[in-house]
Amino acid sequence: MSEEFLSHExxxxxxxxxxxxxxxxSKFFIELMNNKKLLGTKCTKCGKIWMPxxxxxxxxxxxxxxxxxxQTGTIExxxxxxxxxxxxIKAIPYGIGFIKLDGAETALLQGIFSxxxxxxxxxxxxKVRAVFNKDRVGKMTDFFFVPEDEYExxxxxxxxxxxxx
Amino acid sequence: xxxVAIIGIGxxxxxxxxxxxxxxxxxxxxxxxxxxxxxxxxxxISHKNIQSTVYGIYNELFERQFMPxxxxxxxLGMNNKPGTRIATGGATGGYTxxxxxxxVASGLSxxxxxxxxxxxxxxxxEQTGVTTPEVLNAIAYSADMTYEYPMGMMAASSYVSxxxxxYEEFGNPTEEQMAYVSVKNHGNAMxxxxxxxxxxxxxxxxxxxxxxxxxxxxxxxxxxSEASAALILASEEKVRELxxxxxVWITGVAAANTDCFIGNREDMGRLYSNIYAAKxxxxxxxxxxxxxxxxxxxxxxxxxxxxxxxxxxxxxGFVPFGEGGSWIEKTFEKSGEGPWIEGELPxxxxxxxxxCGHAVGATGIMSTGEAALQLRGEAGKHQVTIEKGRAxxxxxxxxxxxxxxxxxxxxxxxxxxx
Numbered sequence: 001m002s003e004e005f006l007s008h009e010x011x012x013x014x015x016x017x018x019x020x021x022x023x024x025x026s027k028f029f030i031e032l033m034n035n036k037k038l039l040g041t042k043c044t045k046c047g048k049i050w051m052p053x054x055x056x057x058x059x060x061x062x063x064x065x066x067x068x069x070x071q072t073g074t075i076e077x078x079x080x081x082x083x084x085x086x087x088x089i090k091a092i093p094y095g096i097g098f099i100k101l102d103g104a105e106t107a108l109l110q111g112i113f114s115x116x117x118x119x120x121x122x123x124x125x126x127k128v129r130a131v132f133n134k135d136r137v138g139k140m141t142d143f144f145f146v147p148e149d150e151y152e153x154x155x156x157x158x159x160x161x162x163x164x165x
Numbered sequence: 166x167x168x169v170a171i172i173g174i175g176x177x178x179x180x181x182x183x184x185x186x187x188x189x190x191x192x193x194x195x196x197x198x199x200x201x202x203x204x205x206x207x208x209x210i211s212h213k214n215i216q217s218t219v220y221g222i223y224n225e226l227f228e229r230q231f232m233p234x235x236x237x238x239x240x241l242g243m244n245n246k247p248g249t250r251i252a253t254g255g256a257t258g259g260y261t262x263x264x265x266x267x268x269v270a271s272g273l274s275x276x277x278x279x280x281x282x283x284x285x286x287x288x289x290x291e292q293t294g295v296t297t298p299e300v301l302n303a304i305a306y307s308a309d310m311t312y313e314y315p316m317g318m319m320a321a322s323s324y325v326s327x328x329x330x331x332y333e334e335f336g337n338p339t340e341e342q343m344a345y346v347s348v349k350n351h352g353n354a355m356x357x358x359x360x361x362x363x364x365x366x367x368x369x370x371x372x373x374x375x376x377x378x379x380x381x382x383x384x385x386x387x388x389x390s391e392a393s394a395a396l397i398l399a400s401e402e403k404v405r406e407l408x409x410x411x412x413v414w415i416t417g418v419a420a421a422n423t424d425c426f427i428g429n430r431e432d433m434g435r436l437y438s439n440i441y442a443a444k445x446x447x448x449x450x451x452x453x454x455x456x457x458x459x460x461x462x463x464x465x466x467x468x469x470x471x472x473x474x475x476x477x478x479x480x481x482g483f484v485p486f487g488e489g490g491s492w493i494e495k496t497f498e499k500s501g502e503g504p505w506i507e508g509e510l511p512x513x514x515x516x517x518x519x520x521c522g523h524a525v526g527a528t529g530i531m532s533t534g535e536a537a538l539q540l541r542g543e544a545g546k547h548q549v550t551i552e553k554g555r556a557x558x559x560x561x562x563x564x565x566x567x568x569x570x571x572x573x574x575x576x577x578x579x580x581x582x583x
Contacts, residue, residue: 007184051428052309052312052426076433077333078326079322079325080379081317081321081379082375082379083375083377083378084298084301084319084322085298085317086298086299086301087302087317089292094317096316096317096322097326098427098433106426106429109313109318109427111317119379119380124329124333139315140311140312140316141315
C-alpha cells in the first residue's frame, strides 16, 4: 500500500452525572456544611484519629467514633501548582498541601490560600487555620486553609467566614 | 512453580501521537514485533501458539473505552483463550509482568503474551486547544474523587509532595541534583531510537525550564506517550522445547501497595511500596538488599519525575537513606557529558520515562523488555557492560505512587551465579 495516509478524528466527550452517597462518612460533610466543624474519627481500640474520617479502623477492624478536631494545624508538606489539569488550569497558581490538624495523627490534603503565595509562606511547619465559604454545599471545597497571620483578613472578606474553635 | 523466561520482546516507538494507529493497532504492532523477536531467538511460533494474555492498560478515559482489553484481544486474534487486564496506574506495566509471570509459573499457561498499551493523546482540551491538560485531567481521576481531586491534585503535585517531604528530612534532592537526572535520562535517550524525548541538555536548561509544580520544572517531568510493548513469557520446558538461544529468566517479581492517602503515611518522604517490593523481589531472586548495587548490571527505574528517581535509589537499596542526592551528583560528575551507561550502576540506560516518554500501561513492560535486551547484549547503542548477568526493572504509580513493582531478571550466566 503506497497510498497516502489521511487521518480521521472524531470529536467526543464522556459525561456522567452522579448523586453519590458518602455513606458512613456522611456526618463529616453534614457537620462541615451546617456547623463549620471538622470531624475526624477515633478508633475505639487503638485510639488512632483518622482524617479523612473512617467509621471503621483499618488497623484494628473495630469501629471508630466521631471526634471534633481543632481548626488549626501545621503544614507537613506543600507545593504551588503552575500547570495543571483542564479542570483547574484557570485557577493557577494555587497552593495545596498536607495539613496535620492539631491533635490529629494523619494529614489532610487541602488548598492553602495566601495573599502572598510563595513557597516560603506555605512551607513545612507553618501554622494554618481553616476558613469556610459562607455558601457551603457539603463538599471538601467548602473550606481551605490560610496562614494563621492572614486569618483575620480572610474571614473579613464577604464570601468567607471563620469556624468556631 | 515453574521457571519463567522472557523469550520475545516487542516495543513500538514511544511517540507523542499516532494519528495512523488506534490503541489496538499499536498492540498488534508490539505483538508482531515480540513474535518476530522470539523467532529470531530460536522459536518458531505465531500468535496461534500463545495460550493466554495479560493486558496492562491503565486508563479507560485515555482509550475512550471500558474493557479495552477485550477489543484488543479480538484484534490480536486471541479469541477463545484467557485474557486478563491489569490496571495499577503508572505501575501497570510491572504488575502486568508479575501476573504474566504467575500465569506461567503456576502452570496455567506455557506461553503467555504480556502486553501493555496506552494511547493518551486522543484526549483533547477544547479550551486551550491542546491535549495535555485533558490528559492530566483523565489521570487526576486516579486521586480520591471526594477528598483529593477537588483540591486540584494531579500526578506532579502528588509526586512533588513526597519529594518535598524527603527534601525537608534529608536536605536532598536539591533542584540541581534533580536536574542531573533530567540531563542523564534525556541524554541516554539520544542512543535509543524508540525514545520520544532524546535531548542533549544542560543543568541550566533544566533549571530555566518553566515551573510546573514547585520545585518540579518542565524538564524534570516525563512526557505522556503513545506506545505498546509486549513480552512473550515461556515456561522452562517450553524454552527447552523451542530451543530458545537467549532466554532471560525472571528470577524475582514482587509488588506492594502502600496507603493511597499520602497524609496517612507515617513518613511522607518515603515510598514504602518501593521498599517492600524491592526487598521481596530481591529475596525471591536470592539477592541481598543491602548489596544489590554490586549484584546487578543495570536498573531501569520509574523516573516519572526526576526527584523521584533520586528517592528510588535509596528505597531500592542502592544507597542508604538520605544519600540519593549525593549519589547522582557523584555519578553525574564522574561521567561528564554522557551517555551515562557506565559507572557504579547505570540507571535508565534507555532514557527511562524522562527520555523515552510514559505510555502508562506500556511503560513498565518497555522497561522490563529494555533490561532483558541489555542482558541479551542486544540493547544497541545504549548497551551497558554485562558482567553479573542480572538487571532490575521498576514500576510505580497510582494515587501517591501507592503501587510499586520490582522485577529481577538474569541471563543464563547470571542464573548460574545466583
